[in-house]
Amino acid sequence: MPPLVSLAGRTIVVTGAGQGIGQAITGLALELGANVVALDLNAATLEAALAPLPQERVLGVVGSVVDAELAARSVEQAVARFGAVHGLVNNAGITRPAMIDKMTAQQWQEVIDVHLTGAFYWTQAVGRHMLARVKGGDASGGSIINISSDAGRKGSIGQINYAAAKAGMLGMTMTAAREWGRFNIRSNAICFGLVETPMTEVVRSEKFRDTMLAQIPMGRWAQPDEVVKTVCFLLSDAASYITGQNLAVNGGFHITL
Numbered sequence: 001m002p003p004l005v006s007l008a009g010r011t012i013v014v015t016g017a018g019q020g021i022g023q024a025i026t027g028l029a030l031e032l033g034a035n036v037v038a039l040d041l042n043a044a045t046l047e048a049a050l051a052p053l054p055q056e057r058v059l060g061v062v063g064s065v066v067d068a069e070l071a072a073r074s075v076e077q078a079v080a081r082f083g084a085v086h087g088l089v090n091n092a093g094i095t096r097p098a099m100i101d102k103m104t105a106q107q108w109q110e111v112i113d114v115h116l117t118g119a120f121y122w123t124q125a126v127g128r129h130m131l132a133r134v135k136g137g138d139a140s141g142g143s144i145i146n147i148s149s150d151a152g153r154k155g156s157i158g159q160i161n162y163a164a165a166k167a168g169m170l171g172m173t174m175t176a177a178r179e180w181g182r183f184n185i186r187s188n189a190i191c192f193g194l195v196e197t198p199m200t201e202v203v204r205s206e207k208f209r210d211t212m213l214a215q216i217p218m219g220r221w222a223q224p225d226e227v228v229k230t231v232c233f234l235l236s237d238a239a240s241y242i243t244g245q246n247l248a249v250n251g252g253f254h255i256t257l
Helices: 020-031 043-050 068-082 105-135 160-183 209-213 224-235
Strands: 011-015 035-040 058-062 087-090 142-149 185-192 246-249
Touching: 011 020, 011 068, 011 105, 020 035, 020 043, 020 224, 035 043, 035 068, 043 058, 058 068, 068 105, 087 105, 087 224, 105 142, 105 160, 105 185, 142 160, 142 224, 160 185, 185 224, 224 246
Parallel strands: 011 035, 011 087, 035 058, 087 142, 142 185, 185 246
Antiparallel strands: none
């Protein structure tokens, strides 16, 4: 029997691939047989993350997700090297915390740009390629995964910019699913709770630790290598009839119908 989850022969674009969840997605996708186009803003971080990986199956791209031309150019490079792009994970993210009355316009815009506008640019660039490929006779379609957050479903004190961006990603996910479903291009979102990564160091600090853990029924932080299994599942044919969904991977941090 073939493995339930396989990405053999697929090419997956991962943004924010230099560390944390993005690095873990890249590693697991490669283990499952994929080629990976790995984007990160920090060249040194990306180089270190990609160094131990099979270089013939990885294409590193340094730059900002908020660069529509880079997105289009990266898809072209991926097609030239690997033949096609079959998946996208919009994972890049930043935080600029401040209470609503103290937040600057710059703090607001930087987070909206990276999470929401950046995800749009890459969805558009990859989606255009997928549409052209399907209309050219390739029925394999594709899969787009937006890494959202429970903050986008329940709010987050001190992070109105982040919560708004993550909520916007849910709307973008559902819209892409409705527009592109007939082309076998699937679009789903994943809401993580608290994953042990550099970006969550503050909320996992001693000051907030007990309060946050008390809200998680499983009583612990998630590890990157366990949450990214769901990402690769949604990228694979094992999820061939799943689109427009928001899947929570959060240890019960936010439970709803």
